[in-house]
Amino acid sequence: MAVTIKDVAKKAGVSPSTVSRVLSNHPRISKETSIKVKNIMNELGYHSNMMARSLVSNKTYTLGMILPRPAEELFQNHFFAENIRGITTQAARNGYDVLMTAGANDSDEMEAITRLVLGRRVDGIILLQSRKHDPIITFLREHDFPFVLIGRYEEDPNVLCVDNDNIQAAFDATSHLISQGHTRIGFVSGPPSLSVSQDRLEGYRQALAEHQLQMKSEWIVEGEFLQESGYRAMSFFMSLPERPTALVIIDDVVSFGVMRGLTELGYSVPEDLSIIGFNNISLTELSTPPLSSIDIGIYQLGYMASQMLIKRIQGETQPQPRTIVPHRLMIRESSLHYKAKRSGV
Amino acid sequence: MAVTIKDVAKKAGVSPSTVSRVLSNHPRISKETSIKVKNIMNELGYHSNMMARSLVSNKTYTLGMILPRPAEELFQNHFFAENIRGITTQAARNGYDVLMTAGANDSDEMEAITRLVLGRRVDGIILLQSRKHDPIITFLREHDFPFVLIGRYEEDPNVLCVDNDNIQAAFDATSHLISQGHTRIGFVSGPPSLSVSQDRLEGYRQALAEHQLQMKSEWIVEGEFLQESGYRAMSFFMSLPERPTALVIIDDVVSFGVMRGLTELGYSVPEDLSIIGFNNISLTELSTPPLSSIDIGIYQLGYMASQMLIKRIQGETQPQPRTIVPHRLMIRESSLHYKAKRSGV
DNA sequence: ACGGGTTGTGCAAACGGTTTACCAACTGAA
DNA sequence: TTCAGTTGGTAAACCGTTTGCACAACCCGT
DSSP states (O other): OOOOHHHHHHHHTSOHHHHHHHHTTOTTSOHHHHHHHHHHHHHHTOOOOHHHHHHHHOOOOEEEEEOOOOOSOTHHHHHHHHHHHHHHHHHHHTTOEEEEEOOSSHHHHHHHHHHHHHTTOOSEEEESOOOTTOHHHHHHHHTTOOEEEESOOTTOTTSOEEEEOHHHHHHHHHHHHHHTTOOOEEEEEOOTTSHHHHHHHHHHHHHHHHTTOOOOGGGEEEOOSSHHHHHHHHHHHHHSSSOOSEEEESOHHHHHHHHHHHHHTTOOTTTTOEEEEESOOGGGGTSSSOOEEEEOOHHHHHHHHHHHHHHHHTTOOOSSSEEEEOOEEEOOGGGSOHHHHHTTO | OOOOHHHHHHHHTSOHHHHHHHHTTOTTSOHHHHHHHHHHHHHHTOOOOHHHHHHHHOOOOEEEEEOOOOOSOTHHHHHHHHHHHHHHHHHHHTTOEEEEEOOSSHHHHHHHHHHHHHTTOOSEEEESOOOTTOHHHHHHHHTTOOEEEESOOTTOTTSOEEEEOHHHHHHHHHHHHHHTTOOOEEEEEOOTTSHHHHHHHHHHHHHHHHTTOOOOGGGEEEOOSSHHHHHHHHHHHHHSSSOOSEEEESOHHHHHHHHHHHHHTTOOTTTTOEEEEESOOTHHHHSSSOOEEEEOOHHHHHHHHHHHHHHHHTTOOOSSSEEEEOOEEEOOGGGSOHHHHHTTO
């Protein structure tokens, strides 16, 4: 049905091997033959069959990933979309495609990975998340299969991964609030088991320490990456005899919960409470007031992961296993003008 | 390196063909042999090579799609993420994976499609968008290659597609406002060239007509799917001598522009102006007040598209080429209690 | 005991490429 | 003239599966 290398060969009066060599720019093919064959290829509309090519070359030019299961977190959709855009764009630039597969549960997922790896469907894998002692990572390491993790894997420092410097990011966010004149700053954290929570808390600590500011344990609360957590944290803070005047908040969605609660209680942002969140989701610009946030470069995370993986596949060794994607402060209304009001302007 | 069908055959003392038949549950393989071979497969950790299998069977069990290029519209990320989740989940249920590829420009994209189709990398394609007289669609039809479009294609009624009933959706949104006691209802539209804009406007018209309500052309404004468009529309409406008391707005992001503008001018939603948007993006719940919206079932759109495509690939004929995904009214604060305030409650 | 239908399995030819080994013809230097 | 070294190309093996055809062994009714 489809036109094969043999059809081209026959029409050009050469052998299939010659056509193959033309395709791969083999040095020992004459200019003349090459041009002749290429013309015939165009004429016949030849396009090489990737399956056949993969079979013999053992390369698929495909990166695999598994679709993260729908998480409760609102942030997920944004992260997922931006991330995949970064991954796919970079892959495309290097001639790779991205294969996505889904699993309804853990064993499904494991089976999917097995299928991709052992079935030789992909050349490498990008993981969008990991658990402690992740069996998927164990599997991939055992088979010495190329993969890159977005995030970080405590158990094994040799795992290739790309991540943010969350300590520094929180440090910067906190410092920004300090620079706005705040001295009483609280922190709304996520689940304490997550390394993001730990790292951001640490950055917050360091910034306060550097400026010799008071750090009260009651100004640190933990929650989920949900709006409700923000709402609850806000209620708590506002009930304190000595309130913070600004908050560093683990995630934008949580920040929205805080903002909403404040509005309901008749307080205003940033005058009564200045806030800054993390992740810079698109809604930050739309809220009233617009929310200051740390942009963690989600697209870039995907982009770099893709790049690292392709290098790894092609045998380049990485100088170090971890790549850090820089973050950016996106300062908006929610964390500005505090001083202005205080000083009566 | 990897364990092949031959290794299994050798160890089991049978021929490769027998192993292959065990794999495909061929009826004429004895229970005995089947079990023996299966044991050996487990023992050796055998997994069949998809490339080889595809080569001979001419099936890849893969659906292809091209990554939409970053659009200006905020809504895109949410749509993309939900959509792909639907597509991939349904695909996985049927044993298919999804291959994503990206193109930086039109010709890139065309080349990518060619690669997937002619290179026999996928069994079918899902298109997330289309242009008028889309060359990609022309190409696919010419090659009689299975594909499904999310959206609709005016030029060819035979194209398989899945879409919403936007006329009905806008009808329902408008009717809802009417049921809340509004009689002066405006419409904020998108680019008039898009069929979404046309259809939603039509639904709005029909609802007003059914209730014999006044339809003033100055109560209909066009814009982009951007916040600014909403802001501008709002300014315009509020400057009119005879203002609408409620708005049907083509998109949630636009609605946020309206809400923000109203807040800035000291008006309040829904008391001064009730609004309802489309698409039900996640922020709708987070805004103050929460925004009423029409949920167009984005996940479902992807899910159905995937299903249609797989059926088409497997040779099932569809009763009709278009599938309509039902929409749902998500009523929130922004379009409620209008009457209540009017009557002084 | 014999032919005809099942059953269970092996052989070998695809599928569409790549790649190794090999060869013929042409250089050019000794 | 001869021999070694290029240059341009062919033939055949191979990648891992599937599958049509052949065939032996059995089962059953006559």
